[in-house]
Amino acid sequence: xxxxxxxxxxxxxxxxxxxxxxxxxxxxxxxxxxxxxxxxxxxxxxxxxxxxxxxxxxxxxxxxxxxxxxxxxxxxxxxxxxxxxxxxxxxxxxxxxxxxxxxxxxxxxxxxxxxxxxxxxxxxxxxxxxxxxxxxxxxxxxxxxxxxxxxxxxxxxxxxxxxxxxxxxxxxxxxxxxxxxxxxxxxxxxxxxxxxxxxxxxxxxxxxxxxxxxxxxxxxxxxxxxxxxxxxxxxxxxxxxxxxxxxxxxxxxxxxxxx
Amino acid sequence: xxxxxxxxxxxxxxxxxxxxxxxxxxxxxxxxxxxxxxxxxxxxxxxxxxxxxxxxxxxxxxxxxxxxxxxxxxxxxxxxxxxxxxxxxxxxxxxxxxxxxxxxxxxxxxxxxxxxxxxxxxxxxxxxxxxxxxxxxxxxxxxxxxxxxxxxxxxxxxxxxxxxxxxxxxxxxxxxxxxxxxxxxxxxxxxxxxxxxxxxxxxxxxxxxxxxxxxxxxxxxxxxxxxxxxxxxxxxxxxxxxxxxxxxxxxxxxxxxxxxxxxxxxxxxxxxxxxxxx
Numbered sequence: 001x002x003x004x005x006x007x008x009x010x011x012x013x014x015x016x017x018x019x020x021x022x023x024x025x026x027x028x029x030x031x032x033x034x035x036x037x038x039x040x041x042x043x044x045x046x047x048x049x050x051x052x053x054x055x056x057x058x059x060x061x062x063x064x065x066x067x068x069x070x071x072x073x074x075x076x077x078x079x080x081x082x083x084x085x086x087x088x089x090x091x092x093x094x095x096x097x098x099x100x101x102x103x104x105x106x107x108x109x110x111x112x113x114x115x116x117x118x119x120x121x122x123x124x125x126x127x128x129x130x131x132x133x134x135x136x137x138x139x140x141x142x143x144x145x146x147x148x149x150x151x152x153x154x155x156x157x158x159x160x161x162x163x164x165x166x167x168x169x170x171x172x173x174x175x176x177x178x179x180x181x182x183x184x185x186x187x188x189x190x191x192x193x194x195x196x197x198x199x200x201x202x203x204x205x206x207x208x209x210x211x212x213x214x215x216x217x218x219x220x221x222x223x224x225x226x227x228x229x230x231x232x233x234x235x236x237x238x239x240x241x242x243x244x245x246x247x248x249x250x251x252x253x254x255x256x257x258x259x
Numbered sequence: 260x261x262x263x264x265x266x267x268x269x270x271x272x273x274x275x276x277x278x279x280x281x282x283x284x285x286x287x288x289x290x291x292x293x294x295x296x297x298x299x300x301x302x303x304x305x306x307x308x309x310x311x312x313x314x315x316x317x318x319x320x321x322x323x324x325x326x327x328x329x330x331x332x333x334x335x336x337x338x339x340x341x342x343x344x345x346x347x348x349x350x351x352x353x354x355x356x357x358x359x360x361x362x363x364x365x366x367x368x369x370x371x372x373x374x375x376x377x378x379x380x381x382x383x384x385x386x387x388x389x390x391x392x393x394x395x396x397x398x399x400x401x402x403x404x405x406x407x408x409x410x411x412x413x414x415x416x417x418x419x420x421x422x423x424x425x426x427x428x429x430x431x432x433x434x435x436x437x438x439x440x441x442x443x444x445x446x447x448x449x450x451x452x453x454x455x456x457x458x459x460x461x462x463x464x465x466x467x468x469x470x471x472x473x474x475x476x477x478x479x480x481x482x483x484x485x486x487x488x489x490x491x492x493x494x495x496x497x498x499x500x501x502x503x504x505x506x507x508x509x510x511x512x513x514x515x516x517x518x519x520x521x522x523x524x525x526x527x528x529x530x531x532x533x534x535x536x537x
Contacts, residue, residue, distance in 0.1 A: 164348050167417070171364060172336075173361075181372075
């Protein structure tokens with residue numbers, strides 16, 4: 001009898017949750033004019049666009065090659081710098097390494113703040129400060145990956161085996177020795193994996209940075225779209241797709257070997 | 260020499276972990292601490308190198324108070340005390356040699372150890388320590404490739420690399436099978452005898468305690484209720500320490516010939532079939 005009375009409100013709650021979500025989605029869709037009608041009306045337009053993309057303008061390839069390489073370079077440098085910067089912050093955040101909350105809580109707050117800013121907004125801000133060009137893009141990628149990697153890494157650090165830390169305390173190690181001998185060897189494979197993941201994400205992110213003037217292939221994409229040269233946009237998109245696929249594949253293989 | 264002066268430990272929730280402990284442990288003794296789980300064995304052991312803080316009294320290591328030490332002074336005392344854990348506490352992804360060398364970090368500057376620039380004598384010391392526990396050939400293997408018994412011997416080697424005067428072992432054989440258990444206990448005994456290192460071990464196997472200890476300390480509810488030689492620690496004494504009769508799972512069994520077998524008093528509760536280890 002008792003079990004039945006306990007179960008009933010739970011089921012009730014589950015139904016309510018589902019109803020809540022459906023209502024939420026429908027209301028949002030109506031408010032933002034997301035209707036099947038829009039989709040049907042837009043479809044022919046999509047067809048025209050696709051038709052104009054074919055055939056892609058292959059002669060444009062040499063022109064976009066250099067900005068494409070620049071895009072990868074922005075992603076690479078930004079990810080590396082952000083990743084390096086993330087290490088001390090991740091260590092300061094992790095409660096098992098830094099039990100002193102007066103340090104870890106404010107550092108976590110900074111990290112959370114950094115992560116609330118989208119990468120394109122970072123890019124727009126840095127373009128305003130440092131002017132148009134890849135430097136602003138690199139900075140944007142750096143801050144974006146810093147927030148991402150630091151957050152994932154400190155969570156990985158908090159989940160490491162506490163045993164070796166205890167052992168290092170017992171042998172008379174100081175904090176830095178404890179980190180180098182107890183924490184880093186355990187957290188390193190996770191960190192490397194996050195670094196590669198961030199690089200993957202950043203190559204994609206860097207290819208649209210040009211939309212706000214922060215260098216890379218995005219500038220040419222923006223220009224091609226603005227001039228209605230969809231055949232050129234098509235080749236840019238194709239090349240980006242190939243590069244992203246290659247990098248994704250490479251990083252997946254590497255990450256599997258790490259863990 | 261380790262001295263406990265009126266040592267008590269009260270946990271924040273009011274539980275008394277240790278209650279007015281007074282002990283003197285001399286250099287070279289092989290002390291086994293016995294008692295039920297929750298009797299304070301681990302708390303007592305970990306208070307010696309201050310992995311646990313005490314709330315009252317004082318503990319002195321060779322005349323130096325570890326209770327009052329802090330910072331580099333505390334680390335200096337700790338580096339003279341090796342510790343062995345139930346779960347080995349090795350860095351599994353690092354090599355055996357690096358794990359053993361990590362026992363040397365207290366002897367060198369931070370920069371030197373962080374860069375991994377241990378002097379050649381240290382590597383030799385680490386290899387000798389591995390030799391002493393018969394796993395020198397595993398020096399360059401990753402720690403997670405070793406069996407449980409081998410990993411525990413690596414952790415003994417790590418403790419030896421510290422060149423300690425004291426070794427603490429918190430249930431060192433609790434996660435090992437009976438055969439490996441004896442090998443690890445033999446290693447600890449040999450090290451205790453050869454190097455005159457004071458060795459303090461928490462154990463829950465009564466027969467092992469009697470076989471290896473030169474002195475047995477019985478704890479019950481945070482108090483020392485027995486302190487004497489293995490000969491004095493009769494079955495009655497153990498029943499007193501445990502506050503009940505001895506269970507079969509508190510005897511390792513598998514005795515070498517000629518050893519005394521502990522009399523197991525059958526438990527009046529429903530028959531136990533789980534705990535028999537052989």
